[in-house]
Amino acid sequence: MAQSLAATGKKILILERGGFIPKEKENWDPVEVVEKGRYRTKEKWFDKDSNPFEPFTHYAVGGNSKVYGAAAFRMREKDFTEYQTPAGISPAWPLSYIDFKPYYDQAEKFLKVHGARNEDPTEPFTDSAYPFPPIPVEPFTKELFENVKSTGVKAYPIPMAVCLTEDNGKQDAPMVLGNFDGFPDPTESKSDAHILGIRPALKYPNVTLLTNAMVQKLETDNIGKAVSKVHVTVSGEMTVFACDIIIIGAGAVNSAALLLRTTSIHHPNGLGNNNNLVGRNYMSHINGCMIAYTPNKLNNAAFQKYFCIGDYYWGDKDYEFPIGGIQLMGKNDPATYAWNPPSVFEGKDTNYIAQHAIDFWLTSEDIPMQENRVALTSNNEIQLIYHRDKNNVQSFELLKQKLKHIMSEVGKIDKDLAEIIWGGYDLGISGVSHQCGTLTFGNNAATSVLNINCQLHDIPNVFVVDASFFPSSGSYNPSLTIAANSLRVADYIKSIL
Numbered sequence: 001m002a003q004s005l006a007a008t009g010k011k012i013l014i015l016e017r018g019g020f021i022p023k024e025k026e027n028w029d030p031v032e033v034v035e036k037g038r039y040r041t042k043e044k045w046f047d048k049d050s051n052p053f054e055p056f057t058h059y060a061v062g063g064n065s066k067v068y069g070a071a072a073f074r075m076r077e078k079d080f081t082e083y084q085t086p087a088g089i090s091p092a093w094p095l096s097y098i099d100f101k102p103y104y105d106q107a108e109k110f111l112k113v114h115g116a117r118n119e120d121p122t123e124p125f126t127d128s129a130y131p132f133p134p135i136p137v138e139p140f141t142k143e144l145f146e147n148v149k150s151t152g153v154k155a156y157p158i159p160m161a162v163c164l165t166e167d168n169g170k171q172d173a174p175m176v177l178g179n180f181d182g183f184p185d186p187t188e189s190k191s192d193a194h195i196l197g198i199r200p201a202l203k204y205p206n207v208t209l210l211t212n213a214m215v216q217k218l219e220t221d222n223i224g225k226a227v228s229k230v231h232v233t234v235s236g237e238m239t240v241f242a243c244d245i246i247i248i249g250a251g252a253v254n255s256a257a258l259l260l261r262t263t264s265i266h267h268p269n270g271l272g273n274n275n276n277l278v279g280r281n282y283m284s285h286i287n288g289c290m291i292a293y294t295p296n297k298l299n300n301a302a303f304q305k306y307f308c309i310g311d312y313y314w315g316d317k318d319y320e321f322p323i324g325g326i327q328l329m330g331k332n333d334p335a336t337y338a339w340n341p342p343s344v345f346e347g348k349d350t351n352y353i354a355q356h357a358i359d360f361w362l363t364s365e366d367i368p369m370q371e372n373r374v375a376l377t378s379n380n381e382i383q384l385i386y387h388r389d390k391n392n393v394q395s396f397e398l399l400k401q402k403l404k405h406i407m408s409e410v411g412k413i414d415k416d417l418a419e420i421i422w423g424g425y426d427l428g429i430s431g432v433s434h435q436c437g438t439l440t441f442g443n444n445a446a447t448s449v450l451n452i453n454c455q456l457h458d459i460p461n462v463f464v465v466d467a468s469f470f471p472s473s474g475s476y477n478p479s480l481t482i483a484a485n486s487l488r489v490a491d492y493i494k495s496i497l
């Protein structure tokens with residue numbers, strides 16, 4: 001968004017509550033990054049029973065994209081339509097895939113996505129090639145990939161948003177990705193919002209970035225029809241800025257909280273909240289990790305995140321509902337293997353155990369439910385009310401069974417994988433990485449918060465461009481859709497300036 005608007009010459013002020021993530025040796029240290037949460041917020045949010053928890057989120061220039069895994073999926077055509085799931089209806093979007101398609105094409109170019117067309121069984125239509133071929137594959141992962149495909153499953157390379165040195169030819173040192181998924185990247189190989197978005201935008205004299213600048217609330221004009229001021233604490237000092245247009249991209253939870261905190265005579269329930277929908281329909285995917293412990297097979301891949309299995313995205317012959325997606329993920333940190341190692345590894349160190357483990361990331365759709373929502377405590381802190389058990393857990397549990405079945409078939413091809421002991425974990429309330437849906441967009445002001453241009457229905461100089469606008473979540477990672485939508489909304493904003 002910032003880069004897209006920078007060339008308009010308009011005065012743009014970017015307010016970021018965090019600072020820059022420093023480039024330091026700890027960037028790649030799993031103890032510092034994963035266990036101690038060196039770059040995560042220490043802010044407390046509260047669950048439905050008012051118990052405090054630390055959300056797994058990052059406040060920094062570039063936001064969560066500084067640590068994301070860079071899997072860059074399009075939503076499928078059918079994701080934009082209404083369909084039934086065991087947990088309820090996944091609602092239609094007010095726009096179709098075809099409306100988003102040109103912006104997905106642009107977002108893939110912008111984020112330098114590496115991938116292969118025509119291998120993904122549910123791939124949505126496009127006539128645009130991926131900007132780059134899939135990332136290099138290591139021997140262990142290649143063998144597994146081929147064996148999975150030999151079972152009849154249509155595995156395909158994960159589309160990855162990365163900038164590799166070899167993209168520019170072979171006259172440079174190759175980039176070997178390692179601690180990447182969940183880690184900041186001092187080599188700047190990750191296509192993140194700071195490196196590719198904010199930094200180039202700051203080259204324009206009309207663009208300014210203020211860090212450690214937390215937006216506290218917005219102020220409307222006398223008749224409550226436009227936001228005219230933004231109240232911000234900059235390094236602890238309260239400051240007020242005047243504005244003509246405000247574009248919010250604070251993440252689906254914080255954007256909803258900001259609107260709820262913005263109360264006034266004209267907006268007693270918060271901004272854009274006449275219909276009491278602000279903060280509702282929170283989704284974050286039903287997701288978790290499955291670890292295949294392989295006592296007889298050594299996994300020596302430096303970067304394991306290579307392929308994805310989409311065969312069950314829309315169901316299977318024995319299940320008429322969407323089930324979800326399976327991806328290889330970046331390795332878990334050593335402490336994860338130490339929590340609950342299988343007894344065959346007794347006395348072995350965590351590195352040894354890690355090398356005998358294959359880590360999968362599983363994602364099923366989270367269905368929007370009004371009762372799942374962002375609210376504020378009496379102290380204006382964030383309360384996240386979320387009932388995971390009432391949601392799409394049935395499909396997620398089935399997805400786990402599908403993976404186990406695939407790997408048991410792989411074990412018939414590769415005898416070293418015949419013995420697998422399964423471990424892993426499901427994400428709980430603090431797993432907010434895929435947060436979306438708290439300010440849904442739609443054509444009807446009575447049933448949505450934003451219009452199709454992502455403006456508040458009753459206050460058109462306020463735009464929201466993070467994942468809040470999602471009416472449903474699909475089953476794949478959200479960031480490419482967030483980027484594509486930002487480019488779409490930026491075009492609209494430019495057309496009205």
Ligand SMILES: Cc1cc2nc3c(=O)[nH]c(=O)nc-3n(C[C@H](O)[C@H](O)[C@H](O)COP(=O)(O)OP(=O)(O)OC[C@H]3O[C@@H](n4cnc5c(N)ncnc54)[C@H](O)[C@@H]3O)c2cc1C
Pocket residue numbers: 015016017018056057058059060061062063064065067068069070071072073181182183213214215216249250251252254255258433434435465466467477478479480482
């Ligand atoms: C470990 C991890 C791995 C992930 N892997 C993937 C992946 O492989 N693929 C994928 O698609 N997605 C992935 N995601 C999710 C992806 O990172 C997010 O969907 C995406 O970053 C959301 O973008 P956003 O702009 O909506 O919000 P954010 O990235 O959260 O950015 C919001 C920004 O607003 C700032 N902010 C918040 N409140 C305020 C305030 N009041 N005032 C000022 N500033 C404020 C924050 O500091 C932050 O910089 C991952 C996330 C994590 C944490």
